[in-house]
Amino acid sequence: RPMTCPFQYQVYLNRQRSYRELPMRLGETSTLFRNEDSGEMHGLIRVRQFTISEGHLILRPDQLEEEFKGCLDLAKYCLGTLGLLDKCTFRFSQWDPANPNNKYEGTAEQWEEAQRVMAQILKDLDVDYTVGIDEAAFYGPKLDIQYKNVYGKEDTLVTIQIDMLLAEKFGMYYIDENGEKKLPYIIHRTSMGCYERTLAYLIEEFAGALPVWMAPEQVRFLPVTDRACDYCADLARQLSDLGYRVDVDYRNEKIGKKIREATMEKIPYMIVVGDRDMENNTVSVRLRTGEDLGAMPLADFTAKLKAVVDSKSLDLN
Incomplete structure (x- = not known):
């Protein structure tokens, strides 16, 4: 199980959905697996089996900004409670149309629209961020909350991703107020990231003297x-x-x-x-x-x- 996305989508797909049911917020704590190269593994920070609390919000386009703000507020609350937020920065991770690996789904027009919407949301929420070219997910841009460990190395702790592509691939439609089939947007979000990685940062940050x-x-x-x-x-x-x-x-x-x-x-x-x-x-x-x-x-x-x-x-x- 590399990610939770397809499994949570099946909950949405178990019957036809109305616009009145959106946003639908799905979340779970799950065990995931990545076949990391042995040279990439590092203590608890990068492991092959890890635990994550991941959520997917399926919503109408007019609900995007409010729901994105809720995801950002949740991440800030969790990281602030853990005592890590003050060391975090924000990165607007975008696609690279010249990416030689051609890893991105969708058309240039879809990516430009997704990044335009996300840039406007970040502006409205007054988020101070840097831009990361070719750091986006294959299906959409994302806000990465970056953390520098005690050695100064920067890693991604939490992500909030806008997805305008996968709903069509999975046939995730809803019926709007006019009785027409429409495609929702999806937000992929975590709240405190990978548990193992976050725990490693907490042990480092507090030198073992946890709150x-x-x-x-x-x-x-x-x-x-x-x-x-x-x-x-x-x-x-x-x-x-x-x-x-x-x-x-x-x-x-x-x-x-x-x-x-x-x-x-x-x-x-x-x-x-x-x-x-x-x-x-x-x-x-x-x-x-x-x-x-x-x-x-x-x-x-x-x-x-x-x-x-x-x-x-x-x-x-």
Whole structure:
């Protein structure tokens, strides 16, 4: 399965469609495959099996700009939430009529019209972009959201593509208000790109210290002595029941070693629990940055954790 497009088109094609049903927005998270050359593969950034959330919007020509804006807003929201948007740039990827490989479908007139429409949309949306000749998809121009990794290499993270050609090839008509058969436009879009590639960029961007809301382990309890293990287990269970990712370091090791290892593993919150905490029904909170927040009731820490996670904050406080 190289792409999701033909499969989603079959949903549209399962019966005749009216103009009143458009736009039809289809989306799925799917596993795709590309037979990349071995020399092209690079960690999680370029792989042969990958996961993507891809959508196709089938719409009338008069709906194109509004739906394109919605796709761009979605991509900006996702990348902004992940903390990657500030490093992104935009590229208007166009065809090259002199392309020696002749990879493009359609006529010159169709391409000029598609690129004229897209240029007007980008102008209306005040998108600051560069132009990439011969970077278009074979069926239409696209807006590529480009990201520079920590080494300065630029890759495409998200694409939003205008397609005026494939609907005819797949026989995807709709009946307009006059009872006539018309061809829709299609927008191909992703929201946060290939999961594996985006994850690689997140690991690089944050040097492994992922924001709390996406950290694989959000809280680690560190009992100072064996006497605190049951207390820690009970508190960890309370946080786990609330949906947080929690672990307890039960090892018979010095507390300094437990703190060092948790810090090196980039655990956002370390909860150090000793005899005094058990006596006072408190927990002592440390951040992976080395900051000590002192002792507090578990309820206070839980409220703090909830605020950070719910807000998708990139900070620990």
